[in-house]
Amino acid sequence: MFNERGYDGTSMEDLARALGVTKSAIYHHVSGKTELLRQSLDLALDALFAVTREEGATSGPAADRLDHVLRGSVRVLVEELPHVTLLLRVRGNSEVEKHALERRREFDHHIAGLVREGIVDGDIRSDIDPAVASRLLFGMVNSIVEWYKPDRGLTAEEVADALSTITFRGMHS
Amino acid sequence: MFNERGYDGTSMEDLARALGVTKSAIYHHVSGKTELLRQSLDLALDALFAVTREEGATSGPAADRLDHVLRGSVRVLVEELPHVTLLLRVRGNSEVEKHALERRREFDHHIAGLVREGIVDGDIRSDIDPAVASRLLFGMVNSIVEWYKPDRGLTAEEVADALSTITFRGMHS
């Protein structure tokens, strides 16, 4: 519901109605609306950071590690779609949101480092700015939450393949 | 302010305070909060559609027209940053938002057509789904609103060049 109507646009009353209980019942389980947000954001961030600790993301050439993290991010995005979607819409308007943005920046920094290493290795073209490239790359990855529907027969791997092909080899035939 | 704190997260009181007037003063000029939203969204959409009617977008090979629309979109995005940012955050939770989403879909459809034509022409690789490719492409373009700051010396053209290089020629050196 936070994703459909926005966090601010969703009231505890809306949530209660959807659950078939009253607002008070929800407050028995969580301290407030912000705790619901925190739990969701933490789940998404934990899953994304787990990718950066996987085998394929810690050994081998930087370009291959970058490809692994890109593909892994697409996988996590699809597996935890609602939580990652919520994470990507956070703007830092509360302490919980600021903390989530801080962790996201850490993730982005990791990616930019891989692009830079790939250029030094000679595997990635040197005529693009690593900072701009990594932002564009993850902009493309993250945009998937805007249109991906699990029930349309398109798998996470197919999307990851398309993305990897376009960004590493280019659309030109 | 709608972009900083979200449309729902911004009250007429917030706007009035920022303007140094009272809420009533604003209501003298506009019919309500939704009209402020509509005016901003219309400005962004009009600017984007104008790109698709430019010379470079209406004649020549489809791949070149696609490149023109991609670059033009980056230009519009930077020129009308607040309005396009707002447009890209709309989720369809009111009639005004639904109307804006409808026009965006029309734009996306236009892009997917160009990718499809480019494949037929043999200029764009045929091993990627045109629908997926066009979504990823514009996901990358649109993601620029998340980080672009006009005052950092990075021009719209430099960003457009980086984007065009990555998506058409690929990152691999």
Add this chain to the structure above:
DNA sequence: GTCTATACATGGATAGAC
């Protein structure tokens, strides 16, 4: 663990004076 009832603040919006 869920309910009813309610507190208290803030939301969008309007009336009418100046």
Add this chain to the structure above:
DNA sequence: GTCTATCCATGTATAGAC
């Protein structure tokens, strides 16, 4: 064109019964 004052709905959250 802006103000003060106000309406009424809805927001988050709590108290206390069951």
